[in-house]
Amino acid sequence: MSPLRMGSQTAASVTAEVLTEQAESLAQALDLASAVLEPAAVDLATRLVGKVRERTSIAGDHTVVALAGATGSGKSSLFNALIGEPVAAIGARRPTTSTPTAAIWGPSAATELLDWLHIHQRHAVATSDRVAADGAGQGTTIGSLQGLVLLDLPDFDSRVAEHRQEAQRILELVDVFVWVTDPQKYADALLHDDYVRALATHDAVTLIVLNQADRLTPSAVEMCRNDLRRLAQADGLTEAQVLVTSASTGAGIDELRQRLANVVAGASAARQRLSADIVSVATRLRAGVNDNEIALADDADAALVDALARAAGVPVVVDAVREDYRRASAQSGGWLFTRWMSAFRADRLARLHLDKVLIRSSVQESEIRAVVGRSSIPPPSPAARSAVSLALRELADRAGGSLPVRWSQAVTDAATPEDHDLSDDLDQAVLHTPLRTRNPVWWTVMGGLQWLLGSAAVVGLLWLVVISVAGWLQLPELPAPTLGPLAWPFVLFGAGVLLGLVAAAITRAVARAGAARRAAQADHRLREAIHEVTVERIVGPVVAVLERHRRTRELLDRARLAR
Structure with a gap:
């Protein structure tokens, strides 16, 4: 039970440690998610964290x-009755109270506190609290009021705007609310809608007083009291209690003074008020956070990587790698007398500015030469761009479709980075991917064989030319060794040409298989590079937003439930 309510029980005290945990949880939630929570609530929570500190x-x-x-x-009048002397001005002209007045019980002047509240009218109450040692006796207060700072505020419905604003400012800072009403205005909508209901979570530090009871008969007083209690319960104060007082006759003043003494003795009203404030604003912020979020793997799905790979020109690069392998194979193991023609074939990797990437040792332990600038890969087609947009939208919908609007937009923003930046990252990933390995040994073998067969063909041809020239000049016949029925010059020439063509055909066949293997390796490495960009630039940020959402929910729940 709240210390404001009669009885021996007291409300569960809010310790300094609990309040600190609540405030830190709220502050951390704001640091994480202020951009994706309700702006007005964020501003309120930011000011609240400062107020708590x-x-x-x-x-x-x-x-x-x-x-x-x-x-x-x-x-x-009630303020003066509680003090025991006329401190606050009372008059028929309304509003009478224009600035707040503070009454301080105890030896401490509470200067620092009142300076923080910006209250300048201060009255030190003489130490005359009546304490009943035995807890009995009419008109006595069990306990001391020392440490109480009682404020008489301007009217919150004053026709003077400055008075209303001052009352509102002070109400945001005080520890305990005592709502004073009278038989004529106890059902006023302003009191209930703008104050009691708005602060319904602060029931532990709220008391309602029906003043000026001397104007009614006892039965009418009881009727008004019950009706006011009903209205307070409808406002959210489930355990609302209403005190009946009369500043003129002194009725109920001792009971009200006792309630205040209970609060002072508890010495936790300030923490209870601040804790209730945190619960209120954290609950408001929590409405903008879902109860759960999708468990998105910290990896990229194949469809997204495939779409980005096509947009990055991976198929074009893979075809260029395949063609480059075939061209290099022809230059190394093609027929010696026609291989020079391959030099006139376009170097597609060079055209794409990808010809400087080389693996020195192996794919696992690569030493890549520095590559500067951009490639010359053709821009993605409209179809490729559409495929990327569709894949990104699907990722955003899957990850953030069930989240509140602001969080869903944050997921969408994370899943759709700036097109120019993403294109640059994809291009650099392709540009820095090794596409060539060390030349295969069989290129050297076939190259050597072609030189051997070509040399044999040249020797045989020259030999035949010499024999033909000698015969034409009618010189003595040159001896020509034979291999069976065939002369060696013819054997050398014929075998060199024929076997060279056969070796070139074998080279082309092996080159096709090798080019397919080299293209598959390049495709795998390129897709790995695209995958890394996808995780870093798209999936990673989306997962980070979901993690922020989860952490924000935990922090706000901790702020709401810490007490």
């Missing part, structure tokens, strides 16, 4: 109680 840093265990009410409710 300021209030808890003020020395002393003072409890600030505000008497708040509408014009003519008798706040100032």
Whole structure:
């Protein structure tokens, strides 16, 4: 039970450690997600965190109680009755109270606290609290009021705007609310809608007083009291209690003073108020956070990688690698007398500015020469761009479709980076991917064989030319060794040409298989590079947003439930 309510029980105290945990949880949630939460609530929470730090840093265990009410409710009269002397001005002209007045019980002047509240009218109450040692006796207060700071506020419905604003400012800072009303205005919508209902989560530090009871008969007083209690319960104060007082006759003043003494003795009203504030704003922020989020793997799906690979020109590069292998194979193992023609074939990797990438040792332990600038890969086709957009939208919908609007937009933003930046990253990934390995040994073998067969063909041809020239000049016949029925010059020439062509055909066949293997390796390495970009630039940021969402939910729940 709240110490504001009668009885021996007290409300569960909010310790400094619990309040600190709540405030830190709220502050961390704001650091994580202020951009994706309700702006007005974020602003309120930011100011609240600052208020908690300021209030808890003020020395002393003072409890600030505000008497708040509408014009003519008798706040100032009640204020004077509680003090025991006429401190606050009372008059028929309304509004009478224009600035807040503070009454301080105890030896401490509470200067730091009142300076923080910006209250300049201060009255030190003489130490005359009546304490009943045995807890008995009419008109006695069990306990001390030392440490109480009682405020008489301007009317919150004053026709003067400055008075209303001042009352609102102070109400945001005090520890305990005492709503003072009268038989004429106890059902006023302004009191219930703008104050009691708005602060319904602060029931532990809220008390409702029906003042000016001397104007009614006892039965009418009881009727008004019950009706006011019903309205308070409808506002959210489930355990609302209503005190009946009369500043003129003194009725109920001792009971009200006792309730205030209970609060002061508890020495936790300030923490209870701040804790309730945190619960309220954290609950408001929590409405913008889902109860769960999709468990998205920290990896990229094949469809997204495939779409980005096509947009990055991987198929074009793979075809160029395949053609480059065939061309290099023809230059190494093609027929000696026609291989020079391959030099006129276009070097597609060079055209794409990808010909400088070389693996020195192996794919696992590569030493890549520095590559500067951009490639010359053709821009993606409209179909490829559409495929990327579709894949990104599908990822965003899958990850953020069930989240609140602001969080869903954050997921979409993370899943769709700037097109120019993404294109640059994809291009650099392709540009820095090794596409050539060390020349295969069989190129050297076939190249050597072609030189051997070509040399034999040239020797045989020259030999035959010499024999033909000698015969034409009618010189003595040159001896020509034979291999069976065939002369060696013819054997050398014929075998060199024929076997060279056969070796070239074998080279082309082996080159086709090797080119397919080299293209598959390049495709695998390129897709790995695209995958890394996808995880770093798209999937990673999306997962980070989901993790922020989860962490924000945990922090807000901790702020709401810490007490």
